[in-house]
Amino acid sequence: xxxxDGITVAYGRHRVLDxxxxxVARGETVGLRGPxxxxxxxxxxxxxxxxxxxxGTVSIDGTAITGIRYAVPPAVRTRIGVLFQSPRAAADPxxxxxxLIAEPLRVARLPRATVTGRVAELADVVGLTADxxxxxxxxVSDGQLQRACLARAFAHTPDYLLCDEATTMLDAATxxxxxxxxxxxxxxxxxxxxxxxxxxxxxxxxxDRCLDLGxxxxxxx
Amino acid sequence: MTTTVRTSAxxxxxxxxxxxxxxxxxVDAVTGVSLAVAPGELLAVVGESGCGKSVxxxxxxGLLPANATVTGRAVLHGGxxxxxxxxxxEKILARTVRGRRIGLVPQSPATALTPVRTGRHLxxxxxxxxxxxxxxxxxxxxxxxxxxxxxDLYPHELSGGMAQRLAxxxxxxxxxxxxxxxxxxxxxxRLLVDATLxxxxxxxxxxxxxxxxTHDLAAAQRVADTVAVMYASRIVEHRPAAGFFAGPRxxxxxxxxxxxxxxxxxxxxxxxxxxxxxxxxxxxxPRCPRAADECGSRPGLAPDGPGRVACHRPIGSxx
Numbered sequence: 001x002x003x004x005d006g007i008t009v010a011y012g013r014h015r016v017l018d019x020x021x022x023x024v025a026r027g028e029t030v031g032l033r034g035p036x037x038x039x040x041x042x043x044x045x046x047x048x049x050x051x052x053x054x055x056g057t058v059s060i061d062g063t064a065i066t067g068i069r070y071a072v073p074p075a076v077r078t079r080i081g082v083l084f085q086s087p088r089a090a091a092d093p094x095x096x097x098x099x100l101i102a103e104p105l106r107v108a109r110l111p112r113a114t115v116t117g118r119v120a121e122l123a124d125v126v127g128l129t130a131d132x133x134x135x136x137x138x139x140v141s142d143g144q145l146q147r148a149c150l151a152r153a154f155a156h157t158p159d160y161l162l163c164d165e166a167t168t169m170l171d172a173a174t175x176x177x178x179x180x181x182x183x184x185x186x187x188x189x190x191x192x193x194x195x196x197x198x199x200x201x202x203x204x205x206x207x208d209r210c211l212d213l214g215x216x217x218x219x220x221x
Numbered sequence: 222m223t224t225t226v227r228t229s230a231x232x233x234x235x236x237x238x239x240x241x242x243x244x245x246x247x248v249d250a251v252t253g254v255s256l257a258v259a260p261g262e263l264l265a266v267v268g269e270s271g272c273g274k275s276v277x278x279x280x281x282x283g284l285l286p287a288n289a290t291v292t293g294r295a296v297l298h299g300g301x302x303x304x305x306x307x308x309x310x311e312k313i314l315a316r317t318v319r320g321r322r323i324g325l326v327p328q329s330p331a332t333a334l335t336p337v338r339t340g341r342h343l344x345x346x347x348x349x350x351x352x353x354x355x356x357x358x359x360x361x362x363x364x365x366x367x368x369x370x371x372x373d374l375y376p377h378e379l380s381g382g383m384a385q386r387l388a389x390x391x392x393x394x395x396x397x398x399x400x401x402x403x404x405x406x407x408x409x410x411r412l413l414v415d416a417t418l419x420x421x422x423x424x425x426x427x428x429x430x431x432x433x434x435t436h437d438l439a440a441a442q443r444v445a446d447t448v449a450v451m452y453a454s455r456i457v458e459h460r461p462a463a464g465f466f467a468g469p470r471x472x473x474x475x476x477x478x479x480x481x482x483x484x485x486x487x488x489x490x491x492x493x494x495x496x497x498x499x500x501x502x503x504x505x506x507p508r509c510p511r512a513a514d515e516c517g518s519r520p521g522l523a524p525d526g527p528g529r530v531a532c533h534r535p536i537g538s539x540x
Contacts, residue, residue: 036409142270142271171268172477173269177489201482
C-alpha cells in the first residue's frame with residue numbers, strides 16, 4: 001500500500017494541496033480526477049517521491065519517507081514507476097529507445113548482458129520491435145515513444161505505477177493499447193496503479209474506484 | 222485520383238500530396254488528398270498521431286519546411302477572388318490569406334503566444350493589423366470565454382485552458398471564413414474541451430468553415446458535420462458524421478472507434494507503417510482482420526453512399 005497522509009504543498013504563497021490523503025493498494029486501479037490546476041499532477045509527483053511536501057507524509061507499506069534530506073533509498077525508489085503525460089518531455093532526445101529503456105537498469109549497475117536481455121524483454125512487453133528500438137525519439141510517433149517510457153517505468157518491476165494523463169495526447173487505439181499493457185502488467189505483478197485523467201469514459205472503463213481531488217482534502221483541520 | 226470539386230465549396234482540395242526529402246529517405250506525409258468543405262461545415266480530420274493530419278493543415282497555410290514538396294491544388298473561395306493556396310507565393314499567403322482568410326488555432330498555445338506581451342497587447346495587435354478597433358479586444362476575448370481581467374496576464378500566468386482560449390481568440394479576431402484548428406483541445410480538461418468545441422461549432426453556425434484536426438474521436442463526435450479518417454498519409458474514409466459514428470465502413474475507422482473506452486476499449490494490433498516505407502497495397506492490410514488477397518493492390522477512395530471509402534472489403538459489404 002502506498003499512502004499519502006495529510007499532504008500539503010505550496011508553490012510560493014499559492015497552496016496547491018491542503019492536507020490531502022489517499023492510498024493505493026497492490027492490485028487495484030485508482031482513478032484520480034479534478035479540474036485543471038487542482039493539483040493532480042503535484043499529488044502524483046509527491047507520491048512518486050519527486051517532490052517533498054510542506055507537510056504530510058508518504059509511506060510505502062507502512063514505511064514513511066522522512067529525514068531532513070528526504071533521501072529515498074534506491075530500493076524504495078524502484079518500487080514506484082511513473083508514466084508522464086508527454087513522452088517528448090520525459091525522454092532524453094539523444095538516447096535511442098533501447099538506451100532510454102536501459103537507463104534505469106544501468107543506473108542500478110546491472111551487468112551489460114543482463115541489461116541487454118532485460119531491454120529486449122521489456123520491449124516485448126510493450127510491443128516495440130527491434131527496428132524501433134534503435135531509433136531516437138524524433139524518429140518515432142508519440143505513441144511509440146510513450147510505449148518506450150512505459151517499458152522504462154517497468155524496468156525494475158515496480159509494485160506501484162503512477163500515470164499522469166499518460167494517454168491524453170494519444171489517439172484512441174494507442175490509448176487502448178497502453179491501458180491493456182498496464183492492466184496486463186498489473187495482473188501479472190499484482191501492482192497498484194494510480195491513473196490521473198479527466199476523461200470520464202476512460203475513468204469508468206479503467207479504474208476500480210475513482211477519487212475526486214476536491215474530496216480528498218481534510219475538512220477544517 | 223481526382224474528384225470534382227463542387228463550386229459551392231469554400232475550400233476545394235484536389236490531389237494534395239506532400240513529400241519530405243530526407244538524406245536517406247522520402248517521407249510520404251500526405252498522399253492524394255481530395256476534399257471539399259462547404260461554408261458552415263465543420264470537418265473533423267481524425268487519425269493516429271503521425272498519419273499526416275497536421276502536415277495537411279500546414280500545407281494549406283504554406284507553413285511547411287523547405288524540404289517539403291507539395292503538389293495538387295487547394296482553391297479557397299469565399300467572397301474574395303479564388304486563390305490556389307498551394308500555387309500562391311509567400312507574399313500572397315502572408316498578406317491576404319494567413320489570419321485574414323484562414324485562421325489557425327495552434328496545437329500548443331503556450332508556445333504560440335509571445336511570452337513578453339499580455340493577452341490584451343497580443344489581441345490589440347492582431348485587431349490593428351486587421352483594421353479593427355482595439356476596443357474590440359474585450360468583446361473578442363469574451364466570445365472565446367476569457368474575462369477582461371484575464372487579458373492583463375502574461376502567457377506564463379495563464380493556465381493551459383486560458384492560453385488555449387487566448388490563442389483561439391487571436392485566431393477568431395480577424396473573423397476568417399476558414400478556421401484550421403490543429404488539436405485545439407489537447408491537454409485541456411473535459412469542461413474546457415467542450416467549451417472550445419462549442420465555440421468552434423458556433424462559428425460554423427454563423428457561416429464560417431472549420432477544419433478540426435484531432436485524435437480525439439469524442440470531440441469529433443460532439444461537433445463535426447463530416448469526418449475524414451486519415452491512415453498512413455491517405456484519406457481512407459470520408460462521410461457525414463452521424464453515419465460515420467453509427468457505422469464506419471473502413472475496417473481501420475471501425476477499429477479506431479472500437480478502441481474508445483466507452484466502446485470495446487480494444488487496441489489495434491501492430492504498428493502503423495512508417496511513412497518512409499509504405500506498402501504497395503492497402504497500408505492497413507497487415508493489421509486488418511478483413512484483409513484478403515485483393516488487398517495487395519491499393520484501393521482508391523471510391524464513392525460509398527453519402528461518403529467515400531478506400532477499401533476492397535468495407536464493413537457491411539462482405540458479411
